[in-house]
Amino acid sequence: MPLPGWELAASGVATCTSCGSWNQARIFSAAMRTATQVHAETALGGESTCYDHPGKRAVAACHQCGRFVCALCSVEFGSEVWCPSCVAGRIAGAQSANPETSRPLYDSVALMMPLLSLVMWPLTIITGPGSVIFSIMKWKAPLSLVRRTRWRFFVAILVGLAETAGWVVGVAYLLTRRSTGGG
Structure with missing residues (x-):
């Protein structure tokens, strides 16, 4: 059972609503904020479009495969932007774009x-x-x-x-x- 937001915002100590026990809870301020939605813009004539969403304007190119991605599909991976397919391949065990092949001894x-x-x-x-x-x-x-x-x-x-x-x-x-x- 999740603790109510008003209980967490009051102090670092929260009372369980089921059993009445005292619990110390630390919560990140981002947990209290509402999530912002990313809206991909519609592509105009002559603009590059997203590989997965042909009607949406591309904002970047994937550093792995070169596919154009919209604001919805772009995934920041370190300092690079990757498409969802490359992120899924990375999670499945694919190698990084720049694997370390040597190191100074x-x-x-x-x-x-x-x-x-x-x-x-x-x-x-x-x-x-x-x-x-x-x-x-x-x-x-x-x-x-x-x-x-x-x-x-x-x-x-x-x-x-x-x-x-x-x-x-x-x-x-x-x-x-x-x-x-x-x-």
């Missing part, structure tokens, strides 16, 4: 950055801290379309920290050697 990039820079070791002064920062920034990014773990990020952070520590120790050694006159 940030974990592999983060791991290869410090490892490849070892060939040209002076670059490690940049790639060591860079791989640590990059790994932390991309840690929560989607990994791959297939199952993958974050162990590459972890190894990239370790290698980047090792390269950075190597540079810190090397510079500290050179500075202490220079200050002691070790020449």
Whole structure:
């Protein structure tokens, strides 16, 4: 048994009309509004018409199949407009118009950055801290379309920290050697 509108509008607590129990009800303001009807305009001569309603003026084209749709038939699906047939196909298991077929593998990039820079070791002064920062920034990014773990990020952070520590120790050694006159 639905609660009466006056009971819901009064406060957040409503009394059941059958048993008298107190219930806390939260209702969206849209539930109290009357539904607005969409009226498709009649097409004039020379205007494009709806695929399903030949007498109605088309307002958009379906992003899936290209059919013209009227205001009544247009369904906003994300940022696109779809016709009812394509929406029904999507619900039945059809693929999206733009399925994701690839994804950047940030974990592999983060791991290869410090490892490849070892060939040209002076670059490690940049790639060591860079791989640590990059790994932390991309840690929560989607990994791959297939199952993958974050162990590459972890190894990239370790290698980047090792390269950075190597540079810190090397510079500290050179500075202490220079200050002691070790020449």
